[in-house]
Amino acid sequence: xxxxxxxxxxxxxxxxxxxxxxxxxxxxxxxxxxxxxxxxxxxxxxxxxxxxxxxxxxxxxxxxxxxxxxxxxxxxxxxxxxxxxxxxxxxxxxxxxxxxxxxxxxxxxxxxxxxxxxxxxxxxxxxxxxxxxxxxxxxxxxxxxxxxxxxxxxxxxxxxxxxxxxxxxxxxxxxxxxxxxxxxxxxxxxxxxxxxxxxxxxxxxxxxxxxxxxxxxxxxxxxxxxxxxxxxxxxxxxxxxxxxxxxxxxxxxxxxxxxxxxxxxxxxxxxxxxxxxxxxxxxxxxxxxxxxxxxxxxxxxxxxxxxx
Numbered sequence: 001x002x003x004x005x006x007x008x009x010x011x012x013x014x015x016x017x018x019x020x021x022x023x024x025x026x027x028x029x030x031x032x033x034x035x036x037x038x039x040x041x042x043x044x045x046x047x048x049x050x051x052x053x054x055x056x057x058x059x060x061x062x063x064x065x066x067x068x069x070x071x072x073x074x075x076x077x078x079x080x081x082x083x084x085x086x087x088x089x090x091x092x093x094x095x096x097x098x099x100x101x102x103x104x105x106x107x108x109x110x111x112x113x114x115x116x117x118x119x120x121x122x123x124x125x126x127x128x129x130x131x132x133x134x135x136x137x138x139x140x141x142x143x144x145x146x147x148x149x150x151x152x153x154x155x156x157x158x159x160x161x162x163x164x165x166x167x168x169x170x171x172x173x174x175x176x177x178x179x180x181x182x183x184x185x186x187x188x189x190x191x192x193x194x195x196x197x198x199x200x201x202x203x204x205x206x207x208x209x210x211x212x213x214x215x216x217x218x219x220x221x222x223x224x225x226x227x228x229x230x231x232x233x234x235x236x237x238x239x240x241x242x243x244x245x246x247x248x249x250x251x252x253x254x255x256x257x258x259x260x261x262x263x264x265x266x267x268x269x270x271x272x273x274x275x276x277x278x279x280x281x282x283x284x285x286x287x288x289x290x291x292x293x294x295x296x297x298x299x300x301x302x303x304x305x306x307x308x
Contacts, residue, residue, distance in 0.1 A: 007069035009036040018055040077139030096132035097145040100250040109291035144275040171270040176244040184259035195219035198242035202230035
């Protein structure tokens with residue numbers, strides 16, 4: 001029999017990278033953490049962490065057990081919520097979302113959910129994907145509206161086992177320039193055409209992505225400002241501070257005096273989707289997923305209508 005407390009300790013060790021930091025997070029002594037891990041290893045007959053002077057790292061067996069620990073924690077949290085629902089008679093649904101996706105897609109979807117399930121109590125939490133996906137795995141959040149750029153979902157190697165990812169839409173990034181800029185009337189731009197331009201960006205991940213793309217294009221961008229708000233970034237562009245790289249869903253509301261120009265392929269793109277726990281399903285969750293898909297379809301139809 002595997003002790004659930006030992007799994008909890010192993011999760012903390014994996015998250016914090018050392019016995020000392022895990023002990024502080026769990027309010028245990030480092031010796032107690034070490035004993036829990038050693039006892040887990042004895043019960044499994046396998047080493048779950050590799051110890052070194054630089055800290056600890058998970059072995060292959062350890063990664064398997066951390067995945068199991070996440071699943072166990074999520075199931076226990078789900079059971080607690082079911083018991084709470086029995087007591088209150090109302091379903092609780094917790095949703096995490098990143099800012100721009102939540103602003104565009106979530107309100108209409110939640111309105112549809114409220115119409116279909118008026119007794120459902122919804123809690124909304126704003127998180128970036130690197131924070132929201134672990135919350136889904138732990139069962140703290142039922143659904144995360146999230147995104148990733150090229151490559152796997154954000155997180156440590158192998159942390160997304162048990163997560164179901166349903167793609168919603170692609171969200172290409174566009175160059176935003178002052179209306180008087182020499183390139184403002186171009187139909188599309190190569191990043192190399194912007195090598196000498198100063199940049200103001202709406203989030204740190206966009207900056208990291210721009211730097212990777214720019215490196216492939218053979219230049220290093222001059223970043224004069226990084227904000228946590230795309231509207232603020234566009235306002236700085238309008239003020240002449242620099243140009244910006246903005247996802248398509250964050251291009252509203254309009255800021256006067258700006259032009260938006262697509263990037264020629266391969267254009268940097270965010271991939272937006274829904275993360276839930278595998279095998280976790282109930283009517284309210286299905287309704288919300290369907291409503292989010294309907295919001296994407298409605299937006300696509302509106303965009304096509306605007307182009308005609």
